[in-house]
Amino acid sequence: MKREKSTYDLGDYELSVELVINDESRLHDYGIRRSAWFRGIRMMRRYGPDLALELLDERANRCYERKDIPMCYRLRDLMVAIHAMTEDEVQPNDRVH
Template sequence: MKREKSTYDLGDYEVSVELIVNDESRLHDYGIRRSAWLRGVRMMRRYGPELALELLDERAEKCYNSKNIAMCYRLRDLMVAIHAMTEDEIQPNDRVH
């Protein structure tokens, strides 16, 4: 099993991205590519989570209206990643004591 971990400090938030190869338990990546998670971290660092979500929503809406559906999906994936990183939702593989 190979582990690779990156930690990012976002002011009020500390985000850890951990990549585990050949692990039988599945991390909750929500089907989003690693690059989207890292772009989400960069956007939160630059704008903060709330403003980043607002900006991405505006951009995604413009893409949808101009029929650029592929870009709309990519922007929505970024929104999912940011939302997942900022919410305290217990996942099935989390260890709770």
């Protein structure tokens, strides 16, 4: 595990940023493969987040109907990645002040 800490003086405030690099940690990736995150970005750029989610939902439903469960899971993972990138939700390890 590698830690990097930077401190910035902002007048009345002091900002401290600590970066923890740990190859075994999967804190914010939701267990989704790296390639799914990049595919999600490409889809959002092409269609926008709302239309991308709608199209993926339709595709996932069609995959489920034809019993292609592995592809259905991959499409749902893309949906999770897009949703995570577009929503501002507090994570369990985030500090909120």
